[in-house]
Amino acid sequence: MFSWLIDAVLSTIPAWMWLAGAGAGLVAFFFASIFSHFPPLKPYMMFVKPLGGLTALLCVFMYGGSGVQAMWEEKVRIAQEEADRKAAQAQQLNKDLEKERKKKAEVRVEYRDRIKTEIKEVEKIIDAKCEVDPKAIELLNKASKNPEKAK
Numbered sequence: 392m393f394s395w396l397i398d399a400v401l402s403t404i405p406a407w408m409w410l411a412g413a414g415a416g417l418v419a420f421f422f423a424s425i426f427s428h429f430p431p432l433k434p435y436m437m438f439v440k441p442l443g444g445l446t447a448l449l450c451v452f453m454y455g456g457s458g459v460q461a462m463w464e465e466k467v468r469i470a471q472e473e474a475d476r477k478a479a480q481a482q483q484l485n486k487d488l489e490k491e492r493k494k495k496a497e498v499r500v501e502y503r504d505r506i507k508t509e510i511k512e513v514e515k516i517i518d519a520k521c522e523v524d525p526k527a528i529e530l531l532n533k534a535s536k537n538p539e540k541a542k
Contacts, residue, residue, distance in 0.1 A: 406457045412450035419443030506534040 420443035427436035513527045 401453070402460065404457075406454060406461070409450045409454035409457060413447045413454065416443045416445070416447030416450060420447060503534070506530060510534070 420440055423436040423440035423443055426432045427440065509530050510527070513530060516526075
């Protein structure tokens with residue numbers, strides 16, 4: 392339940408502290424081994440020696456954990472930079488796509504307007520002669536096609 396709190400506290404401890412703790416545990420273990428030969432200190436060293444060894448082992452374990460944590464944080468940082476770069480690239484591509492869409496819409500509008508004016512010109516000829524000019528059929532077919540595909 393409080394694992395997030397423990398993680399927050401342990402992640403604030405710098406990696407060198409775990410090395411210093413492991414060194415202190417080894418020093419305590421070493422001196423406890425030496426001082427256990429002196430009879431007045433022997434009862435105390437029975438507790439200091441295992442405590443120093445356990446401290447050294449725990450600190451070495453936590454140092455390894457902090458190394459793994461640092462590797463994962465680096466991978467997350469790299470992935471975040473990659474995601475930010477891709478987002479910026481996607482934004483630029485979306486802008487380019489929008490420009491291209493506007494350009495194609497403009498071409499279609501210009502093409503439609505040009506065809507409409509041509510149809511009006513041919514309409515005058517059709518009304519004057521009362522016959523369908525082949526040019527009108529050609530224009531009608533031309534108006535129904537995509538101008539971009541014709542290129």
